[in-house]
Amino acid sequence: MPETDRIESLFFxxxxxxxxxxxxxxxxxxWMPYVYSRFLWNNLAVKAVTTADIDFGFGTHPSKVYPKTIxxxxxxxxxxERHPKIDRMYPVVLYKEGKVPVEFITFPxxxxxxxxxxxxxxxxxxxxxHFDFLLNHRISIDVVDKNKKASYKVNCPTPSAxxxxxxxTFIFRETEQRQAKDLYYMYFILRYAPDLDVIFKEISKYxxxxxxxxxxxxxxxxxxxxxxxxxxxxxxxxGPDEYIADLRQDIFERFSQLQKVIKxx
Numbered sequence: 001m002p003e004t005d006r007i008e009s010l011f012f013x014x015x016x017x018x019x020x021x022x023x024x025x026x027x028x029x030x031w032m033p034y035v036y037s038r039f040l041w042n043n044l045a046v047k048a049v050t051t052a053d054i055d056f057g058f059g060t061h062p063s064k065v066y067p068k069t070i071x072x073x074x075x076x077x078x079x080x081e082r083h084p085k086i087d088r089m090y091p092v093v094l095y096k097e098g099k100v101p102v103e104f105i106t107f108p109x110x111x112x113x114x115x116x117x118x119x120x121x122x123x124x125x126x127x128x129x130h131f132d133f134l135l136n137h138r139i140s141i142d143v144v145d146k147n148k149k150a151s152y153k154v155n156c157p158t159p160s161a162x163x164x165x166x167x168x169t170f171i172f173r174e175t176e177q178r179q180a181k182d183l184y185y186m187y188f189i190l191r192y193a194p195d196l197d198v199i200f201k202e203i204s205k206y207x208x209x210x211x212x213x214x215x216x217x218x219x220x221x222x223x224x225x226x227x228x229x230x231x232x233x234x235x236x237x238x239g240p241d242e243y244i245a246d247l248r249q250d251i252f253e254r255f256s257q258l259q260k261v262i263k264x265x
């Protein structure tokens with residue numbers, strides 16, 4: 001089995017393992033282009049690049065009290081524990097079949113009691129400022145594993161919220177490689193979303209409401225021109241493209257369109 005197919009298979013296995021908790025989780029991160037293109041836009045012609053990591057967000061109001069934490073359930077299955085701090089037993093990151101890390105994200109204001117009762121204090125939890133913006137702008141998408149004829153209702157940020165949040169936060173990523181991936185995910189939406197006019201209207205609303213105000217400054221720094229660092233990073237992440245003669249120009253024009261929407265407010 002090719003590596004991409006294997007990662008996709010593990011993605012669905014994780015959804016099956018965690019299905020009882022999906023109502024209170026929101027899928028975020030590098031799997032969004034795959035989920036949007038295949039299950040929201042029904043564009044099967046696009047081969048979305050995915051990451052191995054599967055990231056779930058959670059907020060302040062679980063729908064119920066669960067008899068077991070997510071850690072208790074997953075640690076009883078075929079997951080391998082990896083220790084970010086080798087001198088401590090916990091917290092850990094769990095890897096499905098030793099290959100795919102399943103990680104959890106929330107925001108600083110979430111009480112430790114929620115972490116303890118929903119996910120489990122044994123798990124590594126990332127707390128990111130403004131992450132609640134994604135949780136407040138989400139939709140439910142039917143994600144279908146045709147190989148096993150299984151379907152899962154997965155909460156996901158709206159494409160507009162995902163795009164807007166990435167534009168505001170990519171600048172804070174730890175490495176240039178992570179920044180490049182975030183910018184590529186943005187380009188994917190700008191290029192393939194069939195309802196880009198609706199997405200831009202929603203982004204205008206977010207900006208008018210005062211959400212994530214530094215967004216235009218971040219884009220100006222990376223997309224000042226066709227040879228700006230942002231265009232070069234996205235071009236590298238995208239790779240050779242047989243459908244566009246001047247890929248860098250296409251990247252620049254699409255991000256310029258986004259910048260115009262934000263600045264015209």
